[in-house]
Amino acid sequence: TNQSYSYDDCKGTADWLMAQTAVRPTIGIVCGSGLGGLADMLKDQVVFNYKDIPDFPESTVHGHAGRLVFGTLKGRPCVCMQGRFHQYEGYSIQKITLPMRIFKLLGVQTVILTNAAGGLNEDFKVGDVMIIKDHINMPGMVGFNPLVGSNDNRFGVRFPCMSDAYDKELRQLAMNIAQELGYEDFMKEGVYCVVGGPSFETIAESRLVHRLGADAVGMSTAPEVIVARHCGMRVFALSLITNQSVMDYDSEEKANHEEVLQTGKHRAEQLERLVSTMVTRIEHNNNYA
Numbered sequence: 001t002n003q004s005y006s007y008d009d010c011k012g013t014a015d016w017l018m019a020q021t022a023v024r025p026t027i028g029i030v031c032g033s034g035l036g037g038l039a040d041m042l043k044d045q046v047v048f049n050y051k052d053i054p055d056f057p058e059s060t061v062h063g064h065a066g067r068l069v070f071g072t073l074k075g076r077p078c079v080c081m082q083g084r085f086h087q088y089e090g091y092s093i094q095k096i097t098l099p100m101r102i103f104k105l106l107g108v109q110t111v112i113l114t115n116a117a118g119g120l121n122e123d124f125k126v127g128d129v130m131i132i133k134d135h136i137n138m139p140g141m142v143g144f145n146p147l148v149g150s151n152d153n154r155f156g157v158r159f160p161c162m163s164d165a166y167d168k169e170l171r172q173l174a175m176n177i178a179q180e181l182g183y184e185d186f187m188k189e190g191v192y193c194v195v196g197g198p199s200f201e202t203i204a205e206s207r208l209v210h211r212l213g214a215d216a217v218g219m220s221t222a223p224e225v226i227v228a229r230h231c232g233m234r235v236f237a238l239s240l241i242t243n244q245s246v247m248d249y250d251s252e253e254k255a256n257h258e259e260v261l262q263t264g265k266h267r268a269e270q271l272e273r274l275v276s277t278m279v280t281r282i283e284h285n286n287n288y289a
């Protein structure tokens, strides 16, 4: 359904949540495939199953728990989506980005999004972590943009700028922390290209988007980023490279979801350290905002 959610719908859900928990998060975290463990970092958790939250969609993908976890990370109030929504599940693009507007109405100032993605850049290895510096929104180019329809100025302007979507300061902070933690050999930076899915891209599609400048390909994140930036939240996003996209016709490689989840398990512990360290520092900057 192409149901769009009004400001009051979003406010209703945010108010419902705020009536059930005293946690007032300033940081929102979105866990990608196999990265739900990030939510387990939170202390003093207050957990909601998506199906119990008014208007919230339900996760249908293996590896996406379907829980909204409130809590604190080293004392900082956070809210974490353990499982996110994808267009390929059949949800409207407004529905999959609804959580970003609810985050905004909960008081979230910075959103950290993670996803699993296929590596296109030949310098990438499976298990690398790519800090997203920009995205190519393929579905958006043909009209599947989450902001299509009437604009509510209480969220943001009609024509929002996206050239500064991936906060430069947060990307630099992440790189500095990666150096401190000794993660520099698997930390990369690049352009993320979102495709509709659920079929993995063909070899010709991998080569096409790589030629267009993409370093990794996936099926999420860009719509959430557009909505998050529209309503003024800062955005940091990273991709866990879970397989190398097949780029030549005589390769025997075949992308599959199980290897996506498996890679997530191996790298998850370092990602948890990176993200939790970031959260303590980001909160610090917000104090000066």
Ligand SMILES: Nc1nc2ncn(CCNC(CO)CO)c2c(=O)[nH]1
Residues within 6 Å of the ligand: 033, 061, 086, 116, 117, 118, 119, 200, 201, 217, 218, 219, 242, 243, 244, 245, 246, 255, 256, 257, 260
């Ligand atoms: N080649 C390739 N490798 C990938 N690893 C993760 N994803 C993101 C899509 N993730 C889906 C299926 O695992 C679940 O949302 C992809 C992708 O789209 N292409």
